[in-house]
Amino acid sequence: MTEIRATNITWHDGHVSRGDREKLLGQKGATVWFTGLSGCGKSTIAFTVEHALVERGHLAYVLDGDNIRHGLNKNLGFSAADREENIRRIGEVTKLFADTGVVSLTSFISPYRKDRDQARRIHADAGLPFVEVYVDVPIEECEKRDPKGLYKKAREALAAGKGMGFTGVDDPYEEPLNPELRIENAKCTVQEAAARVINYLEAKGILPALE
Amino acid sequence: MTEIRATNITWHDGHVSRGDREKLLGQKGATVWFTGLSGCGKSTIAFTVEHALVERGHLAYVLDGDNIRHGLNKNLGFSAADREENIRRIGEVTKLFADTGVVSLTSFISPYRKDRDQARRIHADAGLPFVEVYVDVPIEECEKRDPKGLYKKAREALAAGKGMGFTGVDDPYEEPLNPELRIENAKCTVQEAAARVINYLEAKGILPALE
Structure with missing residues (x-):
């Protein structure tokens, strides 16, 4: 490696490797992909994990409808082709x-197996x-909660003959066949759900284990 | 803020703020947007800045044709609409x-003012x-280098009546009117160019100044 000093900066030839950034951050970059029906609690778990990780000094970031559908994907609708894209x-x-070395946490229904x-x-x-987390809550429970x-x-639209293609109502949700984690979120607290994710990241060496 | 302890994890309500991540990283998130003709040296400067920042313990990441055109934007061609997208x-x-708190460095010709x-x-x-860095090298010089x-x-295609819409040959490059930095890259070393970028980031408080 050639080093050239100019003022107070050390210069190097060659590119930074992923390993260099991971060493800097003290973690491995990874994607935690939450999938599940609307209302199953994906976002709540994702934000709880994000908060716990940042609290521990790790860089984590949630991607969800708020920052994706209004930005990068604002030119996409809900046709089959647009959902895939x-x-x-x-x-x-x-x-x-x-x-980049970040642990990103995605919170999208992402109903189709081939897209995931x-x-x-x-x-x-x-x-x-890539850590696929299936947040498995029966549709009856999700529909009872119906937070949004x-x-x-969707039921009203369907009854009026104007289907929305809403997942679980008039569009399929294809369950993951072999997710890294399956969380029955109606049977546990959000903290228990989040702890399972964090324990998994530790077990895989993505995060160092706490003392 | 409610705190709930479960095993060895501290739980918090509420979302992490950008400031929380920036504090963790010891830097501000920012975009350094290099623009200029093909062959002007954008990528070389971007990778040199990235390397110097990671060496100093800062998280930086280059986005360029290699990781964007073969991934996120692999379904885009070179029509006017696709270039804009x-x-x-x-x-x-x-x-x-x-x-997320990352300093990203983009290296794309990005010839149109309205898109930038x-x-x-x-x-x-x-x-x-957002730090626009105009890497200003006369086209004659870029064409003489012609690294790729x-x-x-593009000249051959044009002579054969099959224009490629190549920036500077048969498609315009719209110079930035008011970039944060303008680097005459034919008149300086890559280290001098990179140092100007780093000094700017320090001056704006995006990076802490070195002792």
Whole structure:
């Protein structure tokens, strides 16, 4: 490695490696991909994990509808092709985050198996960890909670003959066949759910274990 | 703030703020947007800055054709609409990186003023620093270097009546009117160019100044 000093800066030839950034951060870059029906609690768990990680000095970031649908994917609607492209772009962005050394946490229904598998594949091809977390809550329970009133709207639309293609109502949710974690979120607290995710990240060496 | 302890983890309500992540990283998230003709040296400067920052313990990441055109934007070509969408997506991704606390460094010709200004605007709207760096090298010099043989190809295509829409040959490059930095890269070393960028980031408080 050639070193050239100019004023107070040390210059190096060659590119920074992912390992250099991971060493700096004391963690491995990874994507934690939450999937599950609307209202199953994906976002709540994701934000709880994010908060606990940052509290411990780790860099984590949640990608969800708020920062994606109003920004990168604001030119996408809800057609089949647009839904696929929505998840494809999120997969590519999380891959960039993981390469940067960040633990990103995505909170999208992402109902189709082939779209999630595509996100998994591009991570695997780059040697980046991909942790699929299936937040498994029965639709009856999600619909009872209906925090955003979306199931009600979807049922009304369907009854009026104007289907919205809403996941679980008039569009399928394809359960993960082999997720890294499956969380029955109606049977545990958000802290218990988040702790399972964090324990998994520690077990895989993505985060160092606490003393 | 409610705290709930579960095993060895401290739980908090509420979302992590950008400031929390910036405190953790000891830097401010920001986008350094290099623009200039093909062959002007954007990437070389960007990677040199990245290396110097990581060496100093700062998290920086280069976005360039290699990781964007083969991933997030692999479904875009070179039509006018696709070029605009290419830069739009890069602007949105850099905004997410900056919100995470990362200093991202983009290396794209990004020839159109309105596309760069749009990237600037979404950063400004979110209160995120956007540093436009115009790498200003005369086209004659860029064409003489022609590191990838692209000017030669573009001239040949043009002579054969099959224009490629190559920036500087048969498509315009719109110079920045008011960039944060203008680097005449044919008149300085890459280290001098990179030092100007780093000094600017220090002066703006994005990076702490070295002792």
